[in-house]
Amino acid sequence: MTKTIALASVALLALTAPLAAQTAKNAAGTTTAATLPQGAPVAALVRDIDIPYQQFTLKNGLRVVVHTDRKAPVVAVSVWYHIGSKDEPKGRTGFAHLFEHLMFGGSENSDQSWFQPMQAIGATGLNGTTYFDRTNYFETVPRGALDTALFLESDRMGHLLGAVTQSKLDIQRGVVQNEKRGNDNQPGGLVNYKVLETLFPDGHPYQHSTIGSMADLDTASLADVKGWFRQHYGPNNAVLVLAGDIDVAAARPLVEKYFGDIPMGPKNEPTLAAVPTLKQRIDLTFKDQVANTTVTRTWAIPGMLDKDAPALDVAASIIGGLDSSRLETSLVRGSKMAVSVSAGAQSFERVGRFVVSAVVTPGQDPKAVGAAIDAAVADFIRTGPTEAELRRAKTSDIAQTIRGLEEVGGFGGKAVALATGAVYADDPGFAKKQLAAEAALTPAQVKAAAAKWLSRPVLAYTLEPGERGAYQEAASVTAGNQAASAPMKAAPGAEGPAPVARGAIPTPTMTADLQFPTIEHAKLANGIEVAFARRAAVPVVNVAIDFDAGNAADPKSKLGTQALMLKLLKQGTDRYNSEQIAQAEENLGANISASATMDRTKVELSALTPNLAASLDLMAGIVRDAAFRPADIERVRGQQLASIAAETKQPVPLALRVLPPILYGAKSPYGVPFTGTGNPAAVASVTQGDIKAFQNDWLRPDKAKIFVVGDTALKTLMPLLEKSFGDWRASGTAPTKDFSGTLPESKGRIVVIDRPNTPQSLIFAGVLTPEKGTDDLVPLDQANDVLGGSFLSRLNMDLRETKHWSYGVQGLLFTVQHTVPYMIYAPVQADQTGPSIAALRGQIASFIGDKGVTPAELTRTISGSINELPGRFESGSAVLSAMESNDVYGRPDDYYTKLPGRLRALTTSELDAAAKSAIDPAKITWVVIGDSAKIKPQLDTLGLPVEVLPAAAVMGGK
Template sequence: MELRQVLICLFLSTFFLASCGQPDEESHRALSVDKEAAASSRAAAADKQAYVAAPKLEIPFHKEVLDNGLTVIVHGDHKAPVVSINIWYKVGSKDEVPGKTGFAHLFEHLMFNGSENYPGEYFEPFQRSGATDMNGTTNNDRTNYFETVPKGALDMALWMESDRMGHFSGAITQEVLDEQRGVVKNEKRQGENAPYGKAFDTIAISTFPPYHPYSWTPIGSMEDLDNASLEDVKKWFADYYQPANAILVIAGDISVEEAMAKARQYFGDIPSTEVQPRLKNWELPAQVNKREIIFDQVPQTRIYKVWNVPAIGSEEEDALDLMTSLLANRKNSLLYRRLVRDEQVATGVSAFYYGRQLAGQLVIMVDVKPGQPLEKVEKLLDAELREFAKGGVSTEELRRIKQSEFAGLVKGLEKTGGFGGKSDILARSEFYYGDPGALIGGLEEYAKVSALEVQDVASRWLKPNSYTLIVKPKKKYSSADKGVDRSKLPAVDKTVELELPEQKAFTLDNGLPVVLAERHDTPAVFMNLQFRSGAAADRDKPGLASMAAQMLSEGPGELDGLEFSARQEELGASIGAGSGLDYNSITFSALKTQLEPSLELFAKVVLQPLFPEKDLARVKSNRIDAIAQEKAQPQGLALRELPPLLYGKGHPYGSPLTGSGTVEGIGAISRDDLVQFHENWVRPDNAMLTVVGDVTEEEIKTLLNKALAGWKAPKSELAQVQVPQVERPQRARVYLLDRPGAEQSYIMAGLVMPPWQPEGAEAFDAMANIIAGKFTSRVNMNLREDKHWSYGARAVSLDTEGQRPYILFAPVQTDKTAPAIEELLKEYRSYLGDKPVREEELADYRDDEVLKQSGRFQTKGQLLSSITWQVEKGLPPAYIAEYPQRVAALTKDSVEASAQEFLAPEQFTWVIVGDLGKIQKEIEALDIGPVEVLPSGD
């Protein structure tokens, strides 16, 4: 079984299409008889050289099929008092027919609109019960729904899931259908409005014949969505949403006996009818040999190359998956080395094997560096692929990739729910392979894949015959009647018992403060070294802090960037760097068995960064190209323009919130600037280290003292970052950015808030969440669910040391831009006026936040993040543990007072990106403040 496929982003599942073809007979390399013995000998040697021992992992499970056909899989994991539910329905867009596309995805949305016995928003009981990792997704093959809940909310969750499985048809009304149809259409607009957003529709149509089930994307067409009738939708439910067509996984703090009893209790009485026949394979007989060029509002040309390859479950899928890592996605990969680093004709390269039930597809994407001739890049790309297919598979690289993939899997198996969690892996294994243990059980086969096997699939499939799509910038940028009681929802047990590991604080010999939390459930260690600096320390070179972080991966000590990447893969370690407004950080994770050498590598990053001059020019050039990409995206453009309008140019927080800096700032950065930045800020008296994992205080202290022995605080005085106060504007201001032809307008509004303080923090969070911070907030319910003008509207408040930016954002269909602004203002004004927070809203928020703590510390990464924040704020360990009590004590008066103190819609700074020819006059007519059109900067 391919390993990395487990972790493929669900975005790909919705928008990336795949096809498959059988290899031509002549593509098989013929071996003469006299060569067979030598080849066999070489193969045996290569098998041994490329072998990497698979980690000893187990996900024990119980599988049972109920009388009604429902497949139930149970896994016990008792480290946190949470349970994850994951239901996979065996229906996706491949089960649609031409003229009725988009049904699977539309129905996924409908399923979140309540059921016959619980009408209304499906999210509501979950969002007051501490649910996390809650979502639904649709791809070509299946539709799934999942959530993780505190153990005391399990009955509620199973009641809800079973109610929409067995008691949903009557809840589908024309009003609900129209509402969710509008939401889906806005999701489609939002996807197509993004750069390259139309590419995968084009690929699907061009790589499959018209009636192939993969010739359309799951989002469907606008025409088909408009034509979907109530009768069509109800038939879809009757045909596909039944127990015999579903897989239910229950994983977490529960026994097999208890889980099976609850599965029978809630699902056992739901009848199944005849399951629709399912296609099992529809591979294409030949490769598509075709080239197309389309123009879009993109900042640089992108090349897509597509080959039809075997479907999931084939003997070649592991080798195909490993081949994509050898080709792209890593700094050491062939195409990245050649096109991005050596020739510097591209800014990014990626590749993936996307196996599905009916067919598979191999996709390579190359972002052409602006100014480079497309023909030159294509020629280089084709030449590299030909050479690779002839004999470019490195056994050493193959070993590194396997070790790295295994390490990622070990670290990811701490979660029971969510994308890539244990319940997801069990469901995926059962769905695609008919065995819940298939993916974990297949690790040994993955480990044995030889270089010659990868070479064979490369020579077989990487043929000149392929589909090529070129996306170029436009010249001018612009139910049952018996069983469980359905009369009321089961009560949620609100008892939350957390057993957080003790925090142990100590200081290294060099004065570096360390906080350790031991957790021994998996053999891994995670660390975060955080030091004050961030974008606030950029001064006159916006982007300096983030460039300093990025350049750390270009090599430390005697290792260059490629060698550094290779060493991490060999160890199964991950060392990265990040940059925020106030802090930079160096993150670390490693397997316990490789902890000492991994820490030695970590120390090189801290003590001996190379900042190589030869790589700096390339990284700077690529960053400038990335800024162009940001400007091509409405959200990215708004996030770049808003900060200087809120804080003023030259303010430490006035740089783009994307963190990428400015073209002028990046262009001015020299190697000396990076060296000086590192010397100024990366020092033990300006840092703190948090550690979570399978290690004792004595072990980690000894190892850290040894690894960081050469890191000392300099005698020079530590620099300070001064963040001056700014005043809010007396009246709202409106800034417009023109994007001719845009299918949506992107509305963003900002407001400067006081710095975070522990006093009143919980009241602020409650106030902000209820108005615009969560799915069921007033703002989102208005624009998405009531008006269906937007796919989603939210607000966030960034956690900064100085005054915090509060940012409201809402992408809306173009003709509703001005009305949407009116609705946003109406919601905020009424929240401060005649419709303050309601007691039931606050009760829901309190319950949700308290119960959510059950799953907040499930993984080492989650625990590390919380402890890092706590230490950063100078708070005692008890602050985290006592959070539920503080939230439970919130009152309506305190939340109302917070709203009055912090919110001021009449002082919003608005940034709106859209087709001004269609929206400007209506916005000006609102008269909410002076309107100014900002230069597009094209």
């Protein structure tokens, strides 16, 4: 297999990778900075990153970029239009985003939801997004379905308007407004509007948000949106990227066939915008239902094409973006005035934003934290970065880029890199040039850029707990009664083509069944099992060491012990303190994380192949030799308590705290908040002894398995694993989790968690099924795909596309090893909370009753599930996750290879039987997070008992 990103010149460095180290220790018993592991040189990493491409342009101006990657039989299709919210005229905010939604609603020769044919062909990574400067649509499809995808993309580019109706406009207007409500409903969700208004002057193209205002969305007319399309969506304003199992010789005739007849549109001139400077420092204070105060500093900076953009990006990393950053070191680890810090440089086409934030530790003075941020920025301007800081920032950024380029499509794959360069820089290879510019940066250059842009007046603002201000709601808008507005005028000759019959949508050719990687097995000297799969598309190796523990093992008397222990693993070992661990990780371009599901606890490593040995050495110390120093325990304890408090202010985490204990009861290992953070009283009382005891009991070699996927070989890997973990021995008898208890009887009811003054309710419902994760869940999973598991599911289509009360609804099997719950997620507008539950109950009862899976639904879901498999496992991390799931649920290595045959054999009656056996609609518990005063009268009409609790009542997960 040919690597799409080759690191041939640095592969030899793997032989010397254990630069990790001499183990000289200082008086405190920790290694000095000089002995920290060092990775491959930055310049070498960048030099060999490559995304080769060819390009051509059609007569109508459509620019086409082609990248060949044969690792999987899939092609990423990415269409970028050079039009975004910055180009919207006054009074038309939100138009670009609204039209993104309309373009999923069907075109003249495929007048159906875009997802209808896309699901059937097995498209993965399917979506569309809008931002200040562009609108894009993307999907990864099997090679045999490329004609289908190109037909559909070209039909909505050149043959759309005949299918855009007033009804579709009203539906998508409602969907977008519910998307806006959902974003605004988050703690601090209204702050960004005011920040943009303040940072950018009146009339500046970046002053309004991409999603726009409720009022402008209310007044959008059919004539307006059609004029918007004619003006901006011609082929000469677009870039098409094809990346994957395709070459330019095959691509050119296909693109000519499907796009060549689309006439050129008006020439688009993206709006110009200067970088504004505030006349003086501005201080603002916002209030909202937040648990902790956040202090922020932000400046307008130049856009992505400016020569200072790479320097500002690494400056942000060094100031507050990296785990070894100055603010992390001073405010979080040092003075402990902040729970967390962050910093980043957001680059848009014309301008950008430099943002530094800190979440204030409860009891600390926000003004003092703000002053500390100001002092840190001033010091950086004065002194600039050190060579070591700059090297860590570069390595971390470049390593993350390499990981993202493993995939051809999605939100951040190679197609995105090529399209970004083509659209903004007129150069598909722009991304590599930016990385090269970053690699060449000197401390003096970074210091100069920071001094130039961060010495100007700052917008300083604080978000603190309190009642938020008035919320702008949408008007009640239906077809024909929009408020009057002057229609947008199309440019001369921009009326658009008359509807053209193009024939039927091309039928995909047969998609080859998934060839899941061969899994090799071995054992370490101490008996730890190792499972390995080779994936060589990028020079990255992913390693996970999984323990049979999980949230279900968290002690009931001290819920949150596991989460505290996991957070502490990287805060200090016998060799390194927390800052040194962060520096070592960044030197190596490694990512090490610790996390838990309900059934498993794991520590995971993503390492660059040349740095694998040193990265495994660092990982082993974190897993085996965590120090759990008292000072670190107290600091991390404060962070976890702040996280728990934040969960009670956020709808989804709050629901995940409330529902599982109701479903499983207090005695079940699963009867705990699924967030895993525990309850505050318990976390406050956990001792160092408790933490060490949990680690000794559950993170031990006789409970461990190691899974590896990546650019190496088993014979190369095993000596490294043996060195890191082979001499690890367990003592005593390992504990087990007890699932033998009786579960409480499920009963239909509604539990309201009161969250006053919110524009949206979150419905989060659940019922226990008789199934276990180790059972054959394929029929039930496919049945749920029809009911609630996909965009085209009955639940989503009813509440989103028919009633437009929600941005999106999902029904899901929350797969755990033992009793599996069926859950429903539905954020809905507050004034339709009761009717939404009634609609959901009706749809479920109908599906379980006499309106089960239809033959058409069976064909669609089975075809999609089979065809999507090659795209689903394009990345090594996806393969790793599948290997872990197979182990937890007792599946064979060839489970996914044989899955297509299992799917083809399913019948409608099999799916219906699975759903009827698993889901009892009368026993569903409905948890609703919302404004009780507004929604309880609606809920009282549903014939179910209703209980109202304040959010504070669920702090302990009761």
